Amino acid sequence: MSESDSSEKTEEATAKKLRKAREDGQVARSNELPAAAVTISAMFVLLMIGGVWVARLTTQFAAGFTIDRKTLDSPNLLPLVFAQQMGDGLLLILPLLLVTAVVAILASGATGGYLFSAKSFLPDFKKLSLGAGFTRMFGTRAMVELLKSIAKFSLITTVLWILITKHLNELLIMGQMSLEPALTAAGLLIAESAVWLSLCLLFIALIDAPYQRYAFMKRMRMTKQEIKDEMKDMEGSPEIKGKIRQRQREMSNARMMQKVKDADVVITNPEHFAVALSYDPGGDGAPILLAKGTDHMAAKIREEAKANGIEIFASPALARAIYYTTKTDHFIPEALYFSVAQVLAYVFNLAQIRPGVQPMQKPSPKLPPSMQFDVDGKLTNP
Secondary structure (H helix, E strand, O other): OHHHOOOOEEEEEOOHHHHHHHHHOOOOOOOHHHHHHHHHHHHHHHHHHHHHHHHHHHHHHHHOOOOOHHHHOOOHHHHHHHHHHHHHHHHHHHHHHHHHHHHHHHHOOOOOOOOOOHHOOOOOOOHHHHHHHHHHHHHHHHHHHHHHHHHHHHHHHHHHHHHHOOOOOOOHHOOOOOOOHHHHHHHHHHHHHHHHHHHHHHHHHHHHHHHHHHHHHHOOOEEEHHHHHHHHHHHHHHHHHHHHHHHHHHHHHHHHHHHHHHEEEEEEEEEEEEEEEOOOOOOOOOEEEEEEHOOOOOOOOHHHHHHHHOEEEEEEHHHHHHHOOOOOOOOHHHHHHHHHHHHHHHHHHHHOOOOOOOOOOOOOOOOHHOEEEEEOOOOOOO
């Protein structure tokens, strides 16, 4: 897509687009970070085992120019000697190779994570487009990469020039030294150069890694129309709709269950239905339905009521009537005032019982025909 189109992309990329980009092998990547990590790890290994390494390298280097009489008399032994020299050299640098390989793998996934996408290996004929080619060659990304390469080259060249100028006399004298002192001096010079080179690469990586993340997220931006189209696609999926409705029910039930502790009474049938009511005797309003449920939800309401010491009153007909006629956070219908008043009076009386005081007889609420429902919500006396 042309960069002129990117100016219209003002919205942050959705999780769906980022997931699809990852499946296509598109993630934020910083080439400078692995390079810096590998160089620093190599320098660390050299500083840890550099003395031993240089000593063994000196011995092995000298041994490579020493050939005994037996080998000279039998040229067929020379391949074996060379193979042994190569094997010893490989063993010598093996710790360095292993450490740098592990660090390279770890650092490569530091910005965009680890990813293997078969689509990255498939041919993309869109890249054969002349317009796309010019965009890649002369676009913003190309200019940024060019400026970054120039800055990196300039920084490293400047540091190396300063080091060469500083140690020029040592370099000239090194050619007149014997082998072992020359290798020691060269090792120290290489170590110092590696330190400064690592610091340069680290400086570049610390700038490049956040920039690559920012540039990737900017490329992934979407237009408002793309956001709308994606939302339509998601909402049109029956699975997504079902999950949204399920989540909404779960959130609604959770909020409803939190209100049970504020109820004055829970009326049940007593197994399949449960309704929680609250009433303010000092107010002007009717009782309010705080929560209602059937089966599993009814059991949870009863458990919450028991945990909070709320009276549970068994009245199957009244529980069904309230359940089918009243929405949560709404007043009960006027036709149920008298029946619910009997229950509330009984519950409030239980809370005021004192020793020697006769408790109120448990009522059996009667309902008008218009409020008598069966378990399926149908009127029994239509």
